[in-house]
Amino acid sequence: MAVTVTLKGTAFALAGSPLQPGQKAPQVCLVDKNTQEIYAGGALGKPQILITVPSLDTPVCAAEARKFNEAVAAWGSRLQAVVVSMDLPFAQSRYCESYQVQNLVVASDFRYRDMDKYGVVIAEGPLKGILARAVFVVDPEGHITYTELVPEIAQEPQYQKALAALQALLS
Numbered sequence: 001m002a003v004t005v006t007l008k009g010t011a012f013a014l015a016g017s018p019l020q021p022g023q024k025a026p027q028v029c030l031v032d033k034n035t036q037e038i039y040a041g042g043a044l045g046k047p048q049i050l051i052t053v054p055s056l057d058t059p060v061c062a063a064e065a066r067k068f069n070e071a072v073a074a075w076g077s078r079l080q081a082v083v084v085s086m087d088l089p090f091a092q093s094r095y096c097e098s099y100q101v102q103n104l105v106v107a108s109d110f111r112y113r114d115m116d117k118y119g120v121v122i123a124e125g126p127l128k129g130i131l132a133r134a135v136f137v138v139d140p141e142g143h144i145t146y147t148e149l150v151p152e153i154a155q156e157p158q159y160q161k162a163l164a165a166l167q168a169l170l171s
Contacts, residue, residue, distance in 0.1 A: 005122070005132045007153045012127060016119035018134055018149045025050070025138040028114035030084060030107035033093040038107060040082045041118075043142030047169035049162065050138065051083040052120045052131040054153060056095045056106070061085065064133070064156050065106070066099050071163055073103045078170055086110050086130045120149070133157060137165040145169065 002013035019025065027042030040050055051068055053061035065083045072081040082105040085092070092106045109115045109131065120132045135157050137146035146165030150157050 012125040015121040015123040018119040026117040035089045048080040048138040050136040052134045069101045069103045135162045
């Protein structure tokens with residue numbers, strides 16, 4: 001049976017199943033707000049938090065990115081924090097400028113569609129092809145230690161649980 005998320009109560013299947021704690025976090029190639037290729041996932045030698053959102057051009061996604069931006073500020077370069085959407089880099093750049101997002105790498109999966117490896121691409125309906133709202137915490141060796149697939153796209157994730165999982169890796 002397909003994994004689903006809902007949008008205002010209507011269910012939509014994902015193209016795969018989100019990765020779970022204990023699984024390896026695949027390395028993915030993304031494009032940052034300056035159109036440069038970057039890598040996330042895999043074994044980086046430091047903790048990572050990968051946050052996927054449908055679009056930064058929506059109120060819930062914009063608020064989520066701002067909250068994570070503020071929350072990870074104190075950890076600085078001790079981790080890699082990336083928010084990923086299918087938004088084009090130009091729109092992401094405007095978002096970052098508008099909200100002074102500086103502590104997160106804001107990246108797009110529009111070019112390679114690598115986030116399919118994480119099982120978070122919506123497979124049907126009006127949102128087909130964009131990313132579901134999810135959070136993955138990855139340890140320095142590239143293993144996932146925390147996953148949250150937010151069941152209702154219009155809701156925010158459980159910030160404290162994700163940040164506690166990240167803090168456990170930084171202690």
